[in-house]
Amino acid sequence: MSDGEQHDASDSEVNAEGSVEKQPAPFTDEQMQMEIKCKTSDGGVINVRVSHLLQSSVFKNMWKDLDMSPKDLEEFEFKVNVETNIFSKVVEWMGEHIGKEDPKIEDDPATRQRKPLAFSEYETDFFKVGVEEIANLIKAANYLDIKSLYYSGCQALANVIGNKTPEELRELFGLEDDLTEDEKADIRRRNMWFNLIYFYIPLHNISKMVEIREESSQPNNSGQQPNNSNVQRKTPMEFCKEYPNDVLAFGLRLATLYFVICYILPITDSKFQALAYTKAFAAVAATNAFRLHQRLRAVNWPFFSQMFLYELMLEDSAHYLLYCMIFVISSPITLALLPVSIYAIFNLIATLNKFSTETGIAHNSFIISRLVQFKQQASPNMLSTAACAEIFLLPIIILMIFMGKASLVGPFVYYRFLTMRYMSRRNPYTREMFSQLKFIFISWANNPSCPTFVSSSILKFIALIERLAPQQVAM
Structure with missing residues (x-):
């Protein structure tokens, strides 16, 4: 570290203890319960507690950049480029996630695929809305930089479309079918074996599966057929x-x-x-x-x-x-x-x-x-x-x-x-199947039509299976 950098660091520490405060002052419990006027894009006004808004990185960065203190709360107006009905749902979400950690995006070490997020009962009920509303919630979460809502919204949208057929997806998103019935019949005929089992093996994983060759007791056998x-x-x-x-x-x-x-x-x-x-x-x-x-x-x-x-x-x-x-x-x-x-x-x-x-x-x-x-x-x-x-x-x-x-x-x-x-x-097929079955059951649990007690039972069962699963894969 150079002398200048050491000097800057020293100044930063002095300022942190002195009268000049560059970082926003911490909020007291009383100030956390104070409400800030939030003006939506369609002219609506919603009063939101500070404890809720601190989940938004946009709000925290604005508070920091404007060098504001908690005394400015009464006069501060937070403008959000979100419609009133969507923002009210966002506020509800923030209220339920005070003090909770953001969901972690992890990959399954066995399959090297992203693990789907598991929802609580509240989150499952929260996303039992239409696709358009979920998309608007994702856009609002992206605008306000609320990671918990953004990640969960993307997972909810994936759960909605995950188990649907191409025909159902076209109807859901209003897409036109560019294949004739004869062309589709020809495709089904050429993929007859796949059609028999596709109900539990997703298409994008079929292509990733590799052929397993029987191990030979002979050391020089590489598995290749001679010319x-x-x-x-x-x-x-x-x-x-x-x-x-x-x-x-x-x-x-x-x-x-x-x-x-x-x-x-x-x-x-x-x-x-x-x-x-x-x-x-x-x-x-x-x-x-x-x-x-x-x-x-x-x-x-x-x-x-x-x-x-x-x-x-x-x-x-x-x-x-x-x-x-x-x-x-x-x-x-x-x-x-x-x-x-x-x-x-x-x-x-x-x-x-x-x-x-x-x-x-x-x-x-x-x-x-x-x-x-x-x-x-x-x-x-x-x-x-x-x-x-x-x-x-x-x-x-x-x-x-x-x-x-x-x-x-x-x-x-x-x-x-x-x-x-x-x-x-x-x-690797046992690991693949456990991963696919987990994805399918989570999709069922997060489906808006799934009863709450069934969804809760499925998620608890998945958590039990994960606790019983081996932690490492032998190499």
């Missing part, structure tokens, strides 16, 4: 000899799908159908135990040491071993077969793709090429559906306790499984 023109073709027998682990996993996954089909469809006798549920999870457990053995061979820590167990619990295969143990000993839940079936299909196609590339039959097999194309297009939807099913299994297990079909330990063990899936190093 077909430079690779010597193998016979199917040579492929089986070179990749015995993949062949064994392929057989176990085929067995998984076979038992799932036998359980769901009445194609076998009733006795075998009853056993197919357990056999399906046994096949899944064998697959994941085999994959876990491959993954942990490279770990140098002693068995059953703390670091070895830590590495073990980070592996997705260990998660699904626990998953199988939970459902093998409980009453059958058909939904529990959905995630393991999806992963079996996903990895079966990956193995078929590898087989076709190594043996050179990719161009001669229409079925394999179509399956590979399906995997490339639908893998985000498949993995998101599996994650969604895993999440909704928890309330089902809790309900089964009251029906006498599940033990009291079940929800606690399954909660541990969900936390491990949330912290998965390879698969």
Whole structure:
């Protein structure tokens, strides 16, 4: 710091204690209750307490720039470029937020998306107005620089339009539809798979989802397929000899799908159908135990040491071993077969793709090429559906306790499984689905048509889930 800067700083401190006051004097409790005349843009006059107006950065800066003292309150007139009806709502908002901190804008570390703001009961009721009025409140908050109202107003407007279809948005904002019915029918036809599941996966996140490749036990495998023109073709027998682990996993996954089909469809006798549920999870457990053995061979820590167990619990295969143990000993839940079936299909196609590339039959097999194309297009939807099913299994297990079909330990063990899936190093879809479900439920809670007690219950439930969620994601 230079001598001049030190001198200025010293003067500032002297002035702060002396008779000359450059900063506005603090208000006493009595002065905080005094009212200031506020003149609106349409000629209205509203008397507003000083304690309310101090939430406006415009008012505070004006008070500071004019070098005014609390004695000037009686003669001061604050002009606001806001209509009377809107400004009265702004005053009401400021009255309810005296002494409260402004909402913080945060990003979810798991999804790197902005967290939606959660509203109190008062704030939910406050924004149960039309879109035009919300927009005017946002403009007023921006003009007066009231951060709490500005951020909350933007969130309220996002909640209003978040769950609406394009047709509803056009009607809401008076926009013309520039597509013909034939053009829209063609778009729906080309996106048929997406239309089946778009009700819980927003469009802007589908494009961000990445394909999950099965981890290889071979260190040199980068996940890239070799160039077909430079690779010597193998016979199917040579492929089986070179990749015995993949062949064994392929057989176990085929067995998984076979038992799932036998359980769901009445194609076998009733006795075998009853056993197919357990056999399906046994096949899944064998697959994941085999994959876990491959993954942990490279770990140098002693068995059953703390670091070895830590590495073990980070592996997705260990998660699904626990998953199988939970459902093998409980009453059958058909939904529990959905995630393991999806992963079996996903990895079966990956193995078929590898087989076709190594043996050179990719161009001669229409079925394999179509399956590979399906995997490339639908893998985000498949993995998101599996994650969604895993999440909704928890309330089902809790309900089964009251029906006498599940033990009291079940929800606690399954909660541990969900936390491990949330912290998965390879698969971000559980975190994505929790984020999307949170956004959807907050939108419902902040919807003007949602009853207050329902909105309050949803927000409390979301707060409970956030307290139970892991604080860090394993890398």
